[in-house]
Amino acid sequence: MTNNSKISFPYVFFKGKIVPIGEAKVSIMTNALQYGTGIFGGIRGYVQENPKSKIQNPKKEVAIFRIADHYQRFLKSLNILNKTIPYSHKKLVDITIELAKKNAPDTDCYFRPLAYASNLGLSPNLHEAVFDFAIYMIPLGEYLPIHKGLKLMISNWIRISDVMIPARAKVTGAYINSSLAKGDAESLGFDDALMMTSEGHITEGSAANFFMVRDGVLITPSNYSDILEGITRRSIIQLARDLHIPVEEREVDRSEVYISDECFLSGTGAQVAWISEVDGRKIRDGKIGPVTGKLQKLFFDIVRGRNNKYKNWLTKI
Ligand code: PMP
Numbered sequence: 001m002t003n004n005s006k007i008s009f010p011y012v013f014f015k016g017k018i019v020p021i022g023e024a025k026v027s028i029m030t031n032a033l034q035y036g037t038g039i040f041g042g043i044r045g046y047v048q049e050n051p052k053s054k055i056q057n058p059k060k061e062v063a064i065f066r067i068a069d070h071y072q073r074f075l076k077s078l079n080i081l082n083k084t085i086p087y088s089h090k091k092l093v094d095i096t097i098e099l100a101k102k103n104a105p106d107t108d109c110y111f112r113p114l115a116y117a118s119n120l121g122l123s124p125n126l127h128e129a130v131f132d133f134a135i136y137m138i139p140l141g142e143y144l145p146i147h148k149g150l151k152l153m154i155s156n157w158i159r160i161s162d163v164m165i166p167a168r169a170k171v172t173g174a175y176i177n178s179s180l181a182k183g184d185a186e187s188l189g190f191d192d193a194l195m196m197t198s199e200g201h202i203t204e205g206s207a208a209n210f211f212m213v214r215d216g217v218l219i220t221p222s223n224y225s226d227i228l229e230g231i232t233r234r235s236i237i238q239l240a241r242d243l244h245i246p247v248e249e250r251e252v253d254r255s256e257v258y259i260s261d262e263c264f265l266s267g268t269g270a271q272v273a274w275i276s277e278v279d280g281r282k283i284r285d286g287k288i289g290p291v292t293g294k295l296q297k298l299f300f301d302i303v304r305g306r307n308n309k310y311k312n313w314l315t316k317i
Helices: 003-007 031-035 051-056 067-080 089-103 172-187 231-242 254-258 290-303 308-313
Strands: 011-014 017-020 038-040 043-047 062-065 109-117 131-139 150-158 192-196 202-205 209-214 217-220 247-249 262-267 271-278 314-316
Touching: 011 089, 017 089, 031 109, 038 067, 038 172, 062 089, 067 089, 067 109, 067 231, 089 109, 089 131, 150 172, 172 192, 202 209, 202 254, 202 262, 209 231, 209 254, 209 290, 217 231, 231 247, 231 262, 231 271, 231 290, 262 290, 271 290, 290 308, 308 314
Parallel strands: 150 192, 150 271, 217 247
Antiparallel strands: 011 017, 011 131, 038 109, 043 062, 043 109, 062 314, 109 131, 192 202, 209 217, 209 262, 262 271
């Protein structure tokens, strides 16, 4: 076993085919490695806990959450870079399912698709760059704790803006912005950072969207607040509306977070992770709130296959 095989599943999709991970190597000169010229995705696969299927089939089934939506954002992100890859949306979904079948996970897992400038040219010129596509899978449990409240700080690293690196595109190189915020927050003893726009409004966490509740209204920074337009965020908004919880997408002030009734992060990695403290100020005396609790439970019921209403969000492997 190589070191890699302990942290990843054995097969990856690379240069047009499924190969053992040890064969998926790129040159040190790869443009994407040098300049961060890539687009990536992050998609979760969840072990299903449908009691019926357990009786019929004791083998653990895994289903992928909102795969079609993830690849839509992936292709739109590429479009922002004005680049293409030789795979259609349908092909990307098919490749991912084929890879999943080959790796046959029986644990929660995470898919990392990557479209990257595979040319070896020295110039960061995107116009010249030639993009290829690869995907690997890892087992993944909690990325952030979901049962204990998160302690966050508001970072003084400002979130990239649409006129710098468009935040709604999931650009690999843009993540140095998240890395700085997350790295500094953790080194200071926090779980994660909240970031602000250059205008001083709250955007999101280092790799997750932000929600808060004030007077029964669920509030999240809008698509115009330099956020990544999260698939989980979109799901939470829909779930809240379906539960008749009023939702506002708008600018959020820093001090509003301090006095919010509840707040949480949403994301593929973060899932629905509640926040107990921001900048040392306790939110709701450090306890999970009712709106967050309701949405968190519904979210996990859905991803685990226990809720039929949203079963079209799941694709069985
Ligand atoms: N913001 C950033 C910066 C992220 O990296 C992520 C994770 N993809 C999110 C938000 C949440 O997006 P999603 O729900 O699509 O995973």
